[in-house]
Amino acid sequence: MISKRLSELRKRKQWSLQYIADQLNIAKSTYAGYESGYRQPSLEAVKELATLFGTTTDYLLGATDEEQPSIELTRPTVRLTVDGEAVTEDEIIQLIAFIRAKRDIENKK
Amino acid sequence: MISKRLSELRKRKQWSLQYIADQLNIAKSTYAGYESGYRQPSLEAVKELATLFGTTTDYLLGATDEEQPSIELTRPTVRLTVDGEAVTEDEIIQLIAFIRAKRDIENKK
DNA sequence: ACATTCGTTCGCGATTCGCGTACCTTCATT
DNA sequence: AATGAAGGTACGCGAATCGCGAACGAATGT
Numbered sequence: 573m574i575s576k577r578l579s580e581l582r583k584r585k586q587w588s589l590q591y592i593a594d595q596l597n598i599a600k601s602t603y604a605g606y607e608s609g610y611r612q613p614s615l616e617a618v619k620e621l622a623t624l625f626g627t628t629t630d631y632l633l634g635a636t637d638e639e640q641p642s643i644e645l646t647r648p649t650v651r652l653t654v655d656g657e658a659v660t661e662d663e664i665i666q667l668i669a670f671i672r673a674k675r676d677i678e679n680k681k
Numbered sequence: 682m683i684s685k686r687l688s689e690l691r692k693r694k695q696w697s698l699q700y701i702a703d704q705l706n707i708a709k710s711t712y713a714g715y716e717s718g719y720r721q722p723s724l725e726a727v728k729e730l731a732t733l734f735g736t737t738t739d740y741l742l743g744a745t746d747e748e749q750p751s752i753e754l755t756r757p758t759v760r761l762t763v764d765g766e767a768v769t770e771d772e773i774i775q776l777i778a779f780i781r782a783k784r785d786i787e788n789k790k
Numbered sequence: 791a792c793a794t795t796c797g798t799t800c801g802c803g804a805t806t807c808g809c810g811t812a813c814c815t816t817c818a819t820t
Numbered sequence: 821a822a823t824g825a826a827g828g829t830a831c832g833c834g835a836a837t838c839g840c841g842a843a844c845g846a847a848t849g850t
Contacts, residue, residue, distance in 0.1 A: 601799080602840070615727065
């Protein structure tokens, strides 16, 4: 599962095995093993890979299948953060208003 | 890191080592090793533990400090919608700028 | 033609896994 | 007090898996 996701993400970003290996300070063959399924990354490596790919460990491990989960802002079911800090409910309301207004202007052109 | 989180969560739920071991179909001593830091759970076990505790693998691994899932806007891992319509990448950038500016003003008060 | 980069595979030594077992407390029952 | 069940901890063992370097073919650039 993780091997598939790693391979997929890396190809999309057009990164080489060597590049990732360098980022994590491991051997190219080691990372190659992750993608081929021949080896399993350490928990620490999983964490670093998630950061590198800009995704979550949950996605890499297949704890969630949603690669790009769709979140409807007007029905807030999930916590939003910016720079790690929570976005308040009031702010979300403002964001929605902002988006709607922007679209409104676009539509009148 | 994971040992600390596991121990913390288990104690809060008042579960015994044996109970968790049974749930995952592993030996009590194996799970005990996870909590003591003497052993590291497999990726599969991490996934199951996250499910069992009702949290995320990101939290267990220390990739985040949030027990409940949250969406970081500055990372392009999520598709956002407002009124069912996708929020574009550019718009998200604007939202982030908006939030940051707002916070900046708050901080200068 | 040659060198470089990329991805794949393998063997090796070292590490770490998961298990059973033993041990010590604590607590409830007799 | 004696017994036994249950929770938590620590250890030794064989087996499994790790990370690495090396070697290889294919593709590309010089």
